[in-house]
């Protein structure tokens with residue numbers, strides 16, 4: 001059972017924000033920030049925090065980003081069983097994350113497991129049996145939020161389930177996934193989570209207790225309740241870090257160039273896109289993209305499900321970050 005016997009060094013400190021400036025390239029300069037005083041044309045609040053979810057939404061369907069984060073259209077009445085089923089599953093996933101969080105900060109797993117019922121009992125047993133056993137154990141950061149300021153765009157932030165690190169050694173980002181099936185590695189690698197998380201960790205590392213990290217020291221580990229013995233791991237390196245920086249710059253440029261709804265087009269109207277995106281999107285009827293909701297059993301990765309709750313998505317404020325124990 002991994003390293004639960006090894007007590008992480010106990011350090012208590014607050015990380016409110018990790019402030020680094022990421023220069024945003026303009027058409028006239030590859031390095032300069034946007035002109036002083038310029039404001040994003042999108043109408044996003046100046047302290048808007050981009051997350052992997054919002055960037056993923058924009059990349060997959062700019063209109064969905066517009067409706068969710070700018071119009072902030074209210075959550076419509078639930079009309080499809082798959083949506084309710086998905087929500088119930090996601091709530092269970094949130095409970096699992098809280099259980100694992102308690103175990104990772106040192107609470108006796110047996111007392112956490114007492115009284116649990118399926119599927120939580122099964123998931124937690126899988127965690128106890130198959131937690132990756134090669135994680136560094138000098139430091140553990142649980143539910144850590146890291147952010148990077150991006151004037152004038154706002155900032156990007158990520159919330160990590162677990163960072164396990166050792167000074168001068170490896171730093172492993174662990175993400176606990178409770179979807180009904182293991183993700184496809186190739187698809188997972190392309191997701192914004194796999195871009196933002198290692199990128200932010202490297203950029204923030206000088207401010208963290210284990211010290212500055214080179215990209216080669218960082219690894220991402222996705223662990224699945226659906227396949228606890230088959231985590232997906234991605235090594236990181238300097239070339240990926242440079243490419244990720246560029247992707248972040250580019251998506252923010254595209255995003256900030258938008259002025260109105262028309263600048264945030266709907267995903268192309270193809271049969272494949274209707275099945276993959278619109279069938280699961282809460283704005284389906286508004287966009288006139290079909291009447292029938294998709295079914296979850298056709299869905300490869302539930303975390304791609306389009307039922308974004310705008311309130312939750314917008315409630316990612318760093319002011320809420322508590323003092324964290326390591």
Ligand code: SF4
Pocket residue numbers: 061063064067266267277278281282283284285287289
């Ligand atoms: S219904 Fe389709 S086009 Fe409309 S916001 Fe959702 S994914 Fe985009």
